[in-house]
Amino acid sequence: MSIEPLVERIEAKTARIGVIGLGYVGLPAGCLFADAGYSVTGIDLKADRVAMINAGQSPIEGDEPGLAELLAAVVERGAFRATTDYQTLASADIVLIVVDTPVDPVSHRPHYDGLRAACRSLAPHLKDGALVIIESTVSPGTAQNVVRPLLEEHGGKRLNQDFFLGVCPERVMPGKLIANLINLSRVCGGSTPETAQAMVKLYRQVVRGELDTTDLITAEVVKTAENAYRDVQIAFANEVAMICEAVGADVWRVRELVNKSPGRQMLLPGAGVGGHCIPKDPWLLASAVTPDIPLQLIPAARYVNDSMPLHMADLIVRALKDADAMRRDTRVAILGYAYLENSDDTRNSPSAVLAERLDALGIGYVIHDPWVQPYQGDVYDIVAGCDAAVFMVKHQAYCGLDLAALRAVLKTPIIVDGRRVFDGAAAEAAGFIYAGVGFGNGKRTGTYPKENQP
Ligand code: SAJ
Numbered sequence: 120m121s122i123e124p125l126v127e128r129i130e131a132k133t134a135r136i137g138v139i140g141l142g143y144v145g146l147p148a149g150c151l152f153a154d155a156g157y158s159v160t161g162i163d164l165k166a167d168r169v170a171m172i173n174a175g176q177s178p179i180e181g182d183e184p185g186l187a188e189l190l191a192a193v194v195e196r197g198a199f200r201a202t203t204d205y206q207t208l209a210s211a212d213i214v215l216i217v218v219d220t221p222v223d224p225v226s227h228r229p230h231y232d233g234l235r236a237a238c239r240s241l242a243p244h245l246k247d248g249a250l251v252i253i254e255s256t257v258s259p260g261t262a263q264n265v266v267r268p269l270l271e272e273h274g275g276k277r278l279n280q281d282f283f284l285g286v287c288p289e290r291v292m293p294g295k296l297i298a299n300l301i302n303l304s305r306v307c308g309g310s311t312p313e314t315a316q317a318m319v320k321l322y323r324q325v326v327r328g329e330l331d332t333t334d335l336i337t338a339e340v341v342k343t344a345e346n347a348y349r350d351v352q353i354a355f356a357n358e359v360a361m362i363c364e365a366v367g368a369d370v371w372r373v374r375e376l377v378n379k380s381p382g383r384q385m386l387l388p389g390a391g392v393g394g395h396c397i398p399k400d401p402w403l404l405a406s407a408v409t410p411d412i413p414l415q416l417i418p419a420a421r422y423v424n425d426s427m428p429l430h431m432a433d434l435i436v437r438a439l440k441d442a443d444a445m446r447r448d449t450r451v452a453i454l455g456y457a458y459l460e461n462s463d464d465t466r467n468s469p470s471a472v473l474a475e476r477l478d479a480l481g482i483g484y485v486i487h488d489p490w491v492q493p494y495q496g497d498v499y500d501i502v503a504g505c506d507a508a509v510f511m512v513k514h515q516a517y518c519g520l521d522l523a524a525l526r527a528v529l530k531t532p533i534i535v536d537g538r539r540v541f542d543g544a545a546a547e548a549a550g551f552i553y554a555g556v557g558f559g560n561g562k563r564t565g566t567y568p569k570e571n572q573p
Pocket of ligand 1: 293353387
């Protein structure tokens with residue numbers, strides 16, 4: 120079967136689009152295609168989410184500029200509707216699969232229950248000649264080895280004869296969903312070159328960025344590799360920070376001078392790596408190969424970054440001991456619970472790992488985050504009476520805090536700084552015991568917990 124008839128419907132905007140998974144990627148993607156003139160049907164398992172969307176209300180948390188208005192408009196126009204019923208996809212010429220693809224926290228292998236269920240539910244209704252596009256981030260080989268067999272077996276169809284397959288990974292970021300979907304470049308991996316070209320014609324209707332054609336496996340590798348690349352870069356910065364602590368250098372000054380060397384761009388060391396993408400995608404990349412290809416760097420970078428909240432606990436304990444403040448009623452203030460500055464997103468929050476560690480150590484804590492319910496409130500009130508102020512996120516709200524005011528309310532004048540919110544020397548001059556990631560004053564160094572070895 121030729122893909123030409125589909126291309127004509129894409130160009131005429133008579134192609135009907137289905138979107139499976141109405142989360143923070145699928146919903147804005149569906150709305151953008153609806154806004155571009157296509158009839159879009161969204162599928163989600165959650166009936167309450169479906170009802171909310173059909174009422175023109177966005178279920179996506181956080182501040183997402185443009186999304187609520189866009190959703191209301193396309194629902195009002197009847198261009199976008201949501202349902203739990205997969206049968207509605209029988210008329211879809213194009214189906215985007217945008218379901219969650221989590222990774223097992225212990226085995227680091229992908230959990231494809233949602234992806235497999237979506238394929239099994241779609242297959243019996245898949246229209247002849249339809250194009251299925253995976254937008255979820257998947258391990259290289261998933262399109263060919265997981266999605267294709269399910270669609271063929273459960274739909275009685277053959278790839279590139281009765282349906283076509285594509286991989287077009289998203290590059291969204293919380294707080295910039297609409298802007299990123301419109302402006303960032305996308306990779307269009309097709310089961311045939313003609314399929315990739317058809318994807319370009321489709322995505323060109325909503326994407327201003329570059330659209331690069333390739334094959335399925337390349338598109339899968341690109342997405343997972345681009346995030347593994349970032350994870351390794353961050354891990355390098357964190358490892359240099361550990362060295363700086365041990366040798367008495369200041370990693371922030373080191374980084375500033377390193378980055379003056381041409382072609383260097385050392386990223387920021389910190390209290391850990393959270394979010395929905397970076398902790399997960401390196402494992403999706405790594406799980407594409409069997410253990411006979413012994414990967415070293417990617418797992419090790421995950422180990423380094425996962426260790427940073429535990430290193431923060433080390434720094435806290437050392438500072439409390441230095442101040443002779445390890446008591447039964449010792450209590451620290453964890454400042455920042457979101458995974459990223461000026462965000463309310465707490466997915467894979469490093470602060471959650473720190474809190475768990477402090478529980479294990481029997482050290483009490485309170486949590487504050489100006490962006491996250493239920494941790495909002497006056498910072499000084501939260502810190503009052505604590506034995507340390509522990510900065511896990513560099514929220515703007517923390518950057519203006521007054522050291523003297525902090526010192527006045529703290530029971531013990533300790534700052535443990537995971538994101539260089541304060542200059543170490545200035546904090547020490549203000550009478551604090553200051554411990555910071557990468558702040559090498561030679562007095563205090565952390566260690567990587569052995570139980571977290573890759
Ligand atoms: N982090 C560091 N040091 C750094 C950068 C980040 O410790 O130098 C930490 C952050 O504090 C956070 C985590 O890593 O806990 C992730 O931060 P991020 O800036 O990578 O933000 P994300 O998780 O939203 O990553 C997304 C990714 N986008 C997609 O997957 C579509 C990533 O590819 C982008 O590079 C990143 O946004 C971005 O550049 O903003």
